[in-house]
Amino acid sequence: MKMMDIGEVAERTGVPPSTLRYYEEIGLIRSFGRHGLRRQFEPDVLLRLSLIALGKTAGFSLVEIAAMFRRDGQLDLPRAELHAKADELQRQMVDLRVLRDALRHVADCPAPSHLECPSFRKLMKAASRTRSPRKLPAKART
Template sequence: MDIADVAKRTGVPASTLRYYEKKGLLESLAGRGQRRQFAADVADRLALIALGQAAGFSLDEVGAMLMDQQVDRQMLIAKADEIDAQVKRLQALGKGLRHAAQCPEENHLACPKFQRLMKLSAAGALRGKRARGKAVS
C-alpha cells in the first residue's frame, strides 16, 4: 500500500508516516518509483503507536516496545500506575471546581475548600508532584 493510501485510510498524515519511518517505528518496503510502500499491516502498527502515545509513552518508548519480542511488563504497570494517579488528581480537581461553582461564599478566596485546592495546586499535588497537604474533599 503506498503512502497516500495509508494516509487516506488511517488519517495519519504522510509527513507523520515519513517521520515515524525516520524514527524506526515504521518500515517501508521497496517502492515503485519514488513513492513509499508499506505492508498491509501498517494500520495495526499505527494503531499500536497511537495507543502508546495515548497512554503517555514517548515515541522512543513505543519504538523500543515495538522492537522487543518481550514486552516490558514492569514498564506497562508503572505507566498504568501513573495514569491511575493522574486520574485521581483530575478527579480531585474536578471535585474542587464543582465545589467552587456551588459554594455559598460570595468570594471563592474566602472558601476554605477553595483555599485548600489552591494550596495543593501551588504545592504541585494537582500537577503530579508530591504535596504536604491532603486531597481536596
C-alpha cells in the same frame, strides 16, 4: 496481500505522510518498496500505527515505543514499565478528579467568598495533598 501506498495509509490512520516518513526513518515502520515515487506498505502497518498511537497517548516516547518492537516485528512489552505507566496514569486521574470537583464547586458555590466556604477549603486541602512535591534541580536549591 494488497499493498497500500503512503497516501492510503495516511488517509486510513490520520497520520500525515511526513510523520509516516519520519517513523520509517527512525525504524518504527517500514515500507516494502515504491510504486513510482510513493512508498508502499503492507496492511499490518495499520496495526503497528495503532500501537504507536496508543503508546504515545499513554505517555511513552517514540524511543520507548521503538524498544517495544523486536527486529522481527513482534512485540517485546516491558511489563514493569507498563505497570509503572498505569500507576502514573492512575495518580493523574485522581488529580484530575479533584481539579474537576474544585472547578465545579467554584462555578456553582453560592458562598459570598470562596475562601470562607468550608467545601471549597476542603477541596483545596485535597488538591494540595494529591500534588506530589516537585524536586528542584541542585542549582535552584543553592
